[in-house]
Amino acid sequence: MSAPLLTIADVTVELPTPRGNLRAVDHVDLSLEAGRTLGIVGESGCGKTMLSRAVLQLLPKKAKLTGRVMFDGQDLVRLAPESLRRLRGRDLAVVFQDPMTSLNPVLTIGTQLMETIQEHLELDAPEARKRSIELLAAVGIPAPEQRLGQYPHQCSGGMRQRIAIAIALSCEPKLLIADEPTTALDVTIQAQILDLLAREQRRRHMAMIIITHDLGVVAGRADEVAVMYAGRVAERAPTSALFKRMHMPYTEALLAAIPKLDAAPHTPLPAISGRPPDPTRPLRGCSFAPRCRYATGRCREAKPALTSAEMPDHLYACFHPIQMAEGVGA
Amino acid sequence: MMQLAVRAEPLLNVDNLVVEYGLGNKTVHAVSGVSFQVARGETLGLVGESGCGKSTLGRAVLQLRRAKSGRVLFDGEDLTAMEGEALRRMRRRVQLIFQDPIASLNPRRRIGDIVAEPLIIAGVKDAAERKRRVHEVLSAVGLDPDLVAGRLPHEFSGGQCQRICIARSLVLNPEFIVCDEPVSALDVSIRAQILNLLEEMKARFGLTLLFIAHDLAVVKAVSDRVAVMYLGRLCEVGPSEQLFARPAHPYTELLLQAIPVPDPDVRPAESVAGGEPPSPIAPPSGCRFRTRCPRADQRCSAEIPELRQVAPGQFAACHHPLA
Ligand SMILES: Nc1ncnc2c1ncn2[C@@H]1O[C@H](COP(=O)(O)OP(=O)(O)OP(=O)(O)O)[C@@H](O)[C@H]1O
Ligand SMILES: Nc1ncnc2c1ncn2[C@@H]1O[C@H](COP(=O)(O)OP(=O)(O)OP(=O)(O)O)[C@@H](O)[C@H]1O
Ligand code: SF4
Ligand code: SF4
Ligand SMILES: [Mg+2]
Ligand SMILES: [Mg+2]
Numbered sequence: 001m002s003a004p005l006l007t008i009a010d011v012t013v014e015l016p017t018p019r020g021n022l023r024a025v026d027h028v029d030l031s032l033e034a035g036r037t038l039g040i041v042g043e044s045g046c047g048k049t050m051l052s053r054a055v056l057q058l059l060p061k062k063a064k065l066t067g068r069v070m071f072d073g074q075d076l077v078r079l080a081p082e083s084l085r086r087l088r089g090r091d092l093a094v095v096f097q098d099p100m101t102s103l104n105p106v107l108t109i110g111t112q113l114m115e116t117i118q119e120h121l122e123l124d125a126p127e128a129r130k131r132s133i134e135l136l137a138a139v140g141i142p143a144p145e146q147r148l149g150q151y152p153h154q155c156s157g158g159m160r161q162r163i164a165i166a167i168a169l170s171c172e173p174k175l176l177i178a179d180e181p182t183t184a185l186d187v188t189i190q191a192q193i194l195d196l197l198a199r200e201q202r203r204r205h206m207a208m209i210i211i212t213h214d215l216g217v218v219a220g221r222a223d224e225v226a227v228m229y230a231g232r233v234a235e236r237a238p239t240s241a242l243f244k245r246m247h248m249p250y251t252e253a254l255l256a257a258i259p260k261l262d263a264a265p266h267t268p269l270p271a272i273s274g275r276p277p278d279p280t281r282p283l284r285g286c287s288f289a290p291r292c293r294y295a296t297g298r299c300r301e302a303k304p305a306l307t308s309a310e311m312p313d314h315l316y317a318c319f320h321p322i323q324m325a326e327g328v329g330a
Numbered sequence: 331m332m333q334l335a336v337r338a339e340p341l342l343n344v345d346n347l348v349v350e351y352g353l354g355n356k357t358v359h360a361v362s363g364v365s366f367q368v369a370r371g372e373t374l375g376l377v378g379e380s381g382c383g384k385s386t387l388g389r390a391v392l393q394l395r396r397a398k399s400g401r402v403l404f405d406g407e408d409l410t411a412m413e414g415e416a417l418r419r420m421r422r423r424v425q426l427i428f429q430d431p432i433a434s435l436n437p438r439r440r441i442g443d444i445v446a447e448p449l450i451i452a453g454v455k456d457a458a459e460r461k462r463r464v465h466e467v468l469s470a471v472g473l474d475p476d477l478v479a480g481r482l483p484h485e486f487s488g489g490q491c492q493r494i495c496i497a498r499s500l501v502l503n504p505e506f507i508v509c510d511e512p513v514s515a516l517d518v519s520i521r522a523q524i525l526n527l528l529e530e531m532k533a534r535f536g537l538t539l540l541f542i543a544h545d546l547a548v549v550k551a552v553s554d555r556v557a558v559m560y561l562g563r564l565c566e567v568g569p570s571e572q573l574f575a576r577p578a579h580p581y582t583e584l585l586l587q588a589i590p591v592p593d594p595d596v597r598p599a600e601s602v603a604g605g606e607p608p609s610p611i612a613p614p615s616g617c618r619f620r621t622r623c624p625r626a627d628q629r630c631s632a633e634i635p636e637l638r639q640v641a642p643g644q645f646a647a648c649h650h651p652l653a
Binding site for chain 1 (some may be wrong): 335379380486489517518519520522523525526529535545546547548550551552553554570571574584585586587588589590591592593594595596597604606
């Protein structure tokens with residue numbers, strides 16, 4: 001096993017709010033090797049975006065971050081702003097749910113691509129232009145030369161996301177963070193974009209983090225999955241191991257609640273009752289306890305730590321894990 | 331399975347409906363000659379990608395947007411020909427639930443008043459009677475009337491706001507509800523709660539539903555039959571189970587292939603048909619799907635395919651349907 005490209009060590013993010021201190025990310029540990037894909041899954045508000053912003057060092061001003069983010073041998077938390085800026089867009093790239101977050105509405109697509117390329121790579125204008133055209137072609141934009149002169153609003157949502165991906169890929173990043181890159185897109189376009197990301201990743205041997213609330217999106221495309229709940233990693237495992245045998249009641253409930261194509265119409269869905277806890281009012285015990293059908297007194301008293309039992313790379317935070325082999329576990 | 335057959339007297343009969351929008355000097359062909367029926371007590375699912383005209387169709391059925399041509403027969407009466415008091419009276423029997431539950435609630439009004447509003451508009455003057463109805467529907471959707479009636483929308487989560495919207499849509503005892511993407515804005519776990527609630531309400535109040543969504547699995551979970559829409563036209567209509575097992579229209583097949591399945595052993599179909607839907611301002615001639623269809627030939631650009639029966643109860647608008 002090679003040394004990880006990215007190591008998130010004991011990262012906590014807190015935000016001051018009128019209701020009090022909000023712990024958006026709560027002691028998270030994750031790591032990712034070059035060329036691999038990590039899927040981060042969880043419901044709205046569980047801290048996926050805050051965690052990725054912690055990696056990118058793009059947190060809201062008032063946010064308080066503790067822990068370390070080791071990327072390619074340096075701790076991003078302690079890196080000077082100037083070095084960080086050079087790193088972002090070059091080795092560390094990001095694609096957001098709304099492509100307009102990263103596109104400038106008043107600049108042509110060509111200008112935006114060429115600016116990024118020339119800022120980070122030593123290419124002259126004609127070379128940067130040539131590279132822009134190659135990139136647009138690579139992300140599946142028809143007639144890329146003509147597109148260079150167009151503005152983002154002249155493109156469909158799917159096209160804009162392709163362009164945002166082209167910009168993110170323009171300097172051959174080592175890590176691409178895609179925060180819900182397809183949530184705003186239609187299924188057929190979503191499939192095209194996910195294929196595109198997977199293809200470019202293989203070709204560039206890039207590491208990738210895909211953030212989504214859809215277990216279906218990560219199932220076929222991530223090497224490893226981390227399930228987050230209330231700011232913490234609740235379960236983390238290689239994708240196939242996770243889907244074969246999930247140990248966290250939350251992961252099980254999340255999967256069960258998804259309507260299945262092969263289920264007969266009018267089959268009642270096993271819904272999870274209630275909703276996640278208020279992040280400004282953290283619970284003493286397991287954050288899932290109020291909704292968990294396996295909860296006991298112990299779950300309400302103490303927080304389960306992330307541990308493994310059968311397989312060292314399958315971690316879960318639960319006192320009463322499910323689907324354990326005979327004789328192992330709590 | 332008698333639920334599959336459209337019974338002799340459908341509650342809703344939409345006949346060759348055409349809805350257009352003016353955009354500068356151009357015309358958006360949002361709904362172009364759509365026909366379907368919904369039987370009493372049935373749920374018809376309507377799927378299709380963004381911009382294909384689902385909401386426009388739903389709103390035109392309820393006369394919130396007037397059609398350019400075509401008819402909407404509700405319980406035998408043509409809504410498109412109705413006006414004034416007659417239309418208002420008819421509207422009590424039909425309701426609409428929106429995608430964005432928070433935005434569709436007035437932020438300055440209390441929940442009790444929001445839910446009571448349709449009763450006031452309908453002329454229910456007895457305050458005690460209104461209160462009784464509001465309590466009844468709020469309890470029905472799983473909210474405690476005493477706890478929620480006095481509070482404001484911002485104090486509730488998206489899922490709770492959708493419950494409130496459903497309560498409001500039920501308060502006049504409607505027969506028919508258009509649900510326009512009622513769960514699209516909700517998290518997986520909350521989505522399941524709301525889908526179950528809609529099913530429960532349907533059984534309890536004997537409702538007929540037109541259920542709009544872009545998620546096929548969501549649609550299948552609640553629908554007896556499903557209609558697939560592409561760029562203003564229906565591609566295929568049929569019993570849910572049958573349509574998903576044996577799609578006849580190439581677009582239905584494309585949609586099915588594109589769905590991410592939560593199972594790592596199911597490899598995503600590498601590169602589902604490329605391209606994007608063309609603009610409804612200048613839709614392709616003939617079959618509107620032909621620019622993305624792997625089976626398209628000359629006939630597809632020359633001739634508009636009509637909905638034809640391809641299997642019992644299943645209809646597809648395609649010159650070269652899948653076997
Ligand atoms: N700027 C902010 N100030 C204060 N709190 C914030 C801010 N941004 C997010 N939060 C809170 O931090 C928590 C984590 O939010 P985050 O955006 O990381 O969730 P997420 O998992 O990305 O959700 P989604 O799926 O909705 O994008 C939430 O409780 C959210 O309300
Ligand atoms: N008021 C309007 N003026 C002009 N064009 C409109 C108007 N409303 C909708 N349209 C256009 O009509 C077409 C159909 O829109 P509609 O909202 O019915 O689609 P939809 O299937 O509901 O899409 P979505 O899944 O995004 O809700 C689209 O091309 C849309 O841009
Ligand atoms: S620790 Fe207890 S409450 Fe938490 S997920 Fe496990 S069984 Fe449920
Ligand atoms: S009519 Fe032709 S273009 Fe349209 S779906 Fe059928 S085969 Fe494809
Ligand atoms: Mg987010
Ligand atoms: Mg719509």
